[in-house]
Amino acid sequence: xxxxxxxxxxxxxxxxxxxxxxxxxxxxxxxxxxxxxxxxxxxxxxxxxxxxxxxxxxxxxxxxxxxxxxxxxxxxxxxxxxxxxxxxxxxxxxxxxxxxxxxxxxxxxxxxxxxxxxxxxxxxxxxxxxxxxxxxxxxxxxxxxxxxxxxxxxxxxxxxxxxxxxxxxxxxxxxxxxxxxxxxxxxxxxxxxxxxxxxxxxx
Amino acid sequence: xxxxxxxxxxxxxxxxxxxxxxxxxxxxxxxxxxxxxxxxxxxxxxxxxxxxxxxxxxxxxxxxxxxxxxxxxxxxxxxxxxxxxxxxxxxxxxxxxxxxxxxxxxxxxxxxxxxxxxxxxxxxxxxxxxxxxxxxxxxxxxxxxxxxxxxxxxxxxxxxxxxxxxxxxxxxxxxxxxxxxxxxxxxxxxxxxxxxxxxxxxxxxxxxxxxxxxxxxxxxxxxxxxxxxxxxxxxxxxxxxxxxxxxxxxxxxxxxxxxxxxxxxxxxxxxxxxxxxxxxxxxxxxxxxxxxxxxxxxxxxxxxxxxxxxxxxxxxxxxxxxxxxxxxxxxxxxxxxxxxxxxxxxxxxxxxxxxxxxxxxxxxxxxxxxxxxxxxxxxxxxxxxxxxxxxxxxxxxxxxxxxxxxxxxxxxxxxxxxxxxxxxxxxxxxxxxxxxxxxxxxxxxxxxxxxxxxxxxx
Amino acid sequence: xxxxxxxxxxxxxxxxxxxxxxxxxxxxxxxxxxxxxxxxxxxxxxxxxxxxxxxxxxxxxxxxxxxxxxxxxxxxxxxxxxxxxxxxxxxxxxxxxxxxxxxxxxxxxxxxxxxxxxxxxxxxxxxxxxxxxxxxxxxxxxxxxxxxxxxxxxxxxxxxxxxxxxxxxxxxxxxxxxxxxxxxxxxxxxxxxxxxxxxxxxxxxxxxxxxxxxxxxxxxxxxxxxxxxxxxxxxxxxxxxxxxxxxxxxxxxxxxxxx
Numbered sequence: 023x024x025x026x027x028x029x030x031x032x033x034x035x036x037x038x039x040x041x042x043x044x045x046x047x048x049x050x051x052x053x054x055x056x057x058x059x060x061x062x063x064x065x066x067x068x069x070x071x072x073x074x075x076x077x078x079x080x081x082x083x084x085x086x087x088x089x090x091x092x093x094x095x096x097x098x099x100x101x102x103x104x105x106x107x108x109x110x111x112x113x114x115x116x117x118x119x120x121x122x123x124x125x126x127x128x129x130x131x132x133x134x135x136x137x138x139x140x141x142x143x144x145x146x147x148x149x150x151x152x153x154x155x156x157x158x159x160x161x162x163x164x165x166x167x168x169x170x171x172x173x174x175x176x177x178x179x180x181x182x183x184x185x186x187x188x189x190x191x192x193x194x195x196x197x198x199x200x201x202x203x204x205x206x207x208x209x210x211x212x213x214x215x216x217x218x219x220x221x222x223x224x225x
Numbered sequence: 226x227x228x229x230x231x232x233x234x235x236x237x238x239x240x241x242x243x244x245x246x247x248x249x250x251x252x253x254x255x256x257x258x259x260x261x262x263x264x265x266x267x268x269x270x271x272x273x274x275x276x277x278x279x280x281x282x283x284x285x286x287x288x289x290x291x292x293x294x295x296x297x298x299x300x301x302x303x304x305x306x307x308x309x310x311x312x313x314x315x316x317x318x319x320x321x322x323x324x325x326x327x328x329x330x331x332x333x334x335x336x337x338x339x340x341x342x343x344x345x346x347x348x349x350x351x352x353x354x355x356x357x358x359x360x361x362x363x364x365x366x367x368x369x370x371x372x373x374x375x376x377x378x379x380x381x382x383x384x385x386x387x388x389x390x391x392x393x394x395x396x397x398x399x400x401x402x403x404x405x406x407x408x409x410x411x412x413x414x415x416x417x418x419x420x421x422x423x424x425x426x427x428x429x430x431x432x433x434x435x436x437x438x439x440x441x442x443x444x445x446x447x448x449x450x451x452x453x454x455x456x457x458x459x460x461x462x463x464x465x466x467x468x469x470x471x472x473x474x475x476x477x478x479x480x481x482x483x484x485x486x487x488x489x490x491x492x493x494x495x496x497x498x499x500x501x502x503x504x505x506x507x508x509x510x511x512x513x514x515x516x517x518x519x520x521x522x523x524x525x526x527x528x529x530x531x532x533x534x535x536x537x538x539x540x541x542x543x544x545x546x547x548x549x550x551x552x553x554x555x556x557x558x559x560x561x562x563x564x565x566x567x568x569x570x571x572x573x574x575x576x577x578x579x580x581x582x583x584x585x586x587x588x589x590x591x592x593x594x595x596x597x598x599x600x601x602x603x604x605x606x607x608x609x610x611x612x613x614x615x616x617x618x619x620x621x622x623x624x625x626x627x628x629x630x631x632x633x634x635x636x637x638x639x640x641x642x643x644x645x646x647x648x649x650x651x652x653x654x655x656x657x658x659x660x661x662x663x664x665x666x667x668x669x670x671x672x673x674x675x676x677x678x679x680x681x682x683x
Numbered sequence: 684x685x686x687x688x689x690x691x692x693x694x695x696x697x698x699x700x701x702x703x704x705x706x707x708x709x710x711x712x713x714x715x716x717x718x719x720x721x722x723x724x725x726x727x728x729x730x731x732x733x734x735x736x737x738x739x740x741x742x743x744x745x746x747x748x749x750x751x752x753x754x755x756x757x758x759x760x761x762x763x764x765x766x767x768x769x770x771x772x773x774x775x776x777x778x779x780x781x782x783x784x785x786x787x788x789x790x791x792x793x794x795x796x797x798x799x800x801x802x803x804x805x806x807x808x809x810x811x812x813x814x815x816x817x818x819x820x821x822x823x824x825x826x827x828x829x830x831x832x833x834x835x836x837x838x839x840x841x842x843x844x845x846x847x848x849x850x851x852x853x854x855x856x857x858x859x860x861x862x863x864x865x866x867x868x869x870x871x872x873x874x875x876x877x878x879x880x881x882x883x884x885x886x887x888x889x890x891x892x893x894x895x896x897x898x899x900x901x902x903x904x905x906x907x908x909x910x911x912x913x914x915x916x917x918x919x920x921x922x923x924x925x926x927x928x929x930x931x932x933x934x935x936x937x938x939x940x941x942x
Binding site for chain 3: 231232235236239245249253256259260263264266269270538540541544545573575576577578579580581582583585586587599601602603604605606615616618619620622623626627628629632636639659660661662663664665666668669670671672673674677
């Protein structure tokens with residue numbers, strides 16, 4: 023028996039030697055009552071994001087960006103939303119995440135938002151590489167305003183019942199606000215290793 | 226482990242009373258943030274109960290869930306390894322890195338890796354490990370262990386961190402503004418992420434039903450560390466498995482609020498199988514956990530989701546600092562986990578506690594920490610070398626206090642003795658500093674009651 | 684008339700007997716027949732805390748025998764920590780069914796003074812006059828084991844039996860503390876094992892009360908009070924510390940005298 027298999031056997035045997043009294047697995051709590059866009063915006067702001075409803079939907083995006091400082095000063099922009107001036111719209115998946123190290127702004131799409139915590143749910147199907155979410159100095163996320171669920175119970179009900187299961191993608195995740203740390207004297211600093219800012223546009 | 230225990234190491238912390246005061250206030254503020262976060266969830270207490278029940282159920286069927294997880298993860302292309310102890314774990318991780326020709330790896334926060342001494346093991350074999358969580362990087366550069374599981378460098382002032390960065394990174398001398406310091410670290414660590422050949426992470430939750438791993442951070446360091454290199458090795462304690470995807474809703478709603486008061490940590494990444502062209506390995510580690518499973522109330526301690534709330538609320542932790550525990554995990558949960566594995570090495574930890582019960586009230590999975598600590602005190606007494614000093618004192622005390630006549634005699638003698646001893650003598654004992662002994666009453670309650678009863682009958 | 688057996692902890696007996704008398708007086712005022720069975724001894728908590736439960740067991744059995752059900756409807760103690768020991772930890776000491784039954788029976792009849800007044804005697808509040816700003820010291824055993832009040836870290840509706848009892852007294856104001864229920868640092872064996880931290884915790888409590896204008900600190904537990912007092916006496920200014928029974932009796936007498 024190889025060392026690897028013997029460790030496995032040893033661990034499982036040690037665990038099986040213990041017979042704790044069985045206890046029931048509780049039902050999952052139900053999703054909370056539907057919460058509105060306002061609740062989401064509030065929670066997102068508390069998480070350090072700038073969150074707003076865009077009048078005019080995606081068409082209004084261009085106008086909004088023209089007034090957004092990180093966009094204006096950006097030298098390199100990557101966007102999954104087509105038609106934005108000066109932005110690269112990547113054709114497909116990239117095998118070279120390091121090439122995105124100098125991206126100033128990334129415009130991405132979130133599938134839905136969670137009202138209780140201002141989080142957005144992302145897959146990596148439309149970005150060239152999931153590294154873009156972390157390497158961009160500033161992140162701009164577009165999400166449909168009607169795709170706001172109340173809380174994480176609702177979120178996981180949705181994720182779990184999606185036609186394409188969560189296991190179909192090697193990475194999916196919630197992102198709630200820009201990266202941050204309070205490791206120095208508990209002083210909150212926005213912009214740790216990931217993006218320094220997150221602009222959320224509900225369209 | 227030296228002969229010194231928690232009281233001696235806490236005395237070291239107290240050499241700087243200003244720092245103690247500041248440390249206590251800073252962490253109390255985190256506890257208050259937690260209170261606000263919890264108050265925002267009307268069903269908070271019932272959510273804790275649900276979380277406790279999910280964990281209890283999982284622990285009652287742990288091998289089954291681990292096998293289910295292993296099966297599903299393997300189908301997704303994850304390579305699952307099992308390690309019976311720390312050395313086993315370190316050997317596996319080292320083997321993987323060596324086989325892939327890795328000489329530098331980045332690591333996000335993993336208390337398990339701390340427990341196993343992974344960094345030292347790898348460095349001794351020529352592999353550089355960069356801890357990427359800012360707090361962990363800071364203590365790594367200072368060559369000291371983390372003092373808090375969520376805020377590893379909370380024992381340091383900004384000036385000290387500024388000095389450290391000046392020394393290590395050549396940043397401006399005297400820099401102390403947290404924003405500026407983080408900017409320095411961001412720059413330094415970004416380079417490390419881009420040059421890393423492997424990413425090591427811990428695991429917050431492993432989902433049995435899907436074979437997925439969930440890793441949670443605020444800084445994004447676990448994501449950067451695993452998105453750039455092709456090799457991702459995740460180290461996981463056996464107890465981290467949960468049955469269902471939906472269980473994440475319960476735990477995640479409790480985790481960040483309990484830790485810092487945030488509604489959710491910034492990055493909650495769900496890994497299912499390796500990235501295209503990459504490899505994902507998970508190492509399942511026992512290292513004494515099966516032993517804890519075998520004993521109630523220690524089994525409950527395996528429910529821990531590493532939120533740190535018990536540390537933040539503990540009046541003793543706040544005033545003694547994480548290093549005074551001498552364990553990878555400090556505070557109330559650390560005072561259970563380490564002594565439960567090795568009571569002799571950590572005999573003073575269960576007593577570094579007034580049994581105030583606040584930790585049990587904040588624990589999101591309702592671990593009865595005071596009960597576990599009380600049981601561990603009994604373990605410590607049984608394990609006492611030279612065996613019996615405490616036992617003799619206890620037996621004597623019990624014999625004495627069982628017989629009111631003897632108690633009265635001892636008290637009268639004690640009273641006479643205390644009144645005779647000059648207070649200067651007593652104050653020489655460091656335990657008496659700044660205190661005055663209570664005065665023994667002229668007449669005991671029993672005597673006064675008898676008088677009262679006699680008066681009444683006249 | 685309820686027959687109450689008074690349990691007086693060893694340290695109250697020797698160091699603060701006036702608290703025992705105040706407790707008896709208070710119970711008699713509310714119509715109880717109060718007796719003090721002399722066979723009682725220590726409740727055994729120190730031994731359990733030290734990690735020697737086998738030495739606590741004989742004391743637990745002695746406790747149960749000192750307060751038989753046919754003589755005492757209730758056992759009342761001016762000590763939340765002793766009562767918590769009886770109610771929550773006696774059961775685990777039993778070695779057989781007979782002992783368990785004995786210990787469960789006495790546990791079911793044992794109360795701390797304030798919870799007895801509020802829950803058993805249904806006293807809505809105490810009355811009288813006591814014109815002082817009171818700092819309520821919420822001792823940990825009472826708060827978190829007996830749930831005499833809502834702990835600040837729990838998300839449960841606020842209530843506090845001690846506060847309720849005192850709130851009706853004319854002139855009582857409550858100091859609003861920065862940390863309403865942080866431990867005083869006594870912890871029994873803790874004050875011997877970790878004296879530095881124990882003293883710091885106690886001093887921090889005193890400073891909180893002083894900072895927020897408490898003119899008197901009231902406590903349900905003499906163990907906490909003695910610890911705080913030993914620190915208070917070493918420094919100025921010194922806020923007096925009283926037991927809740929003493930305060931209630933004093934308030935009642937003040938209004939009786941005042942007319």
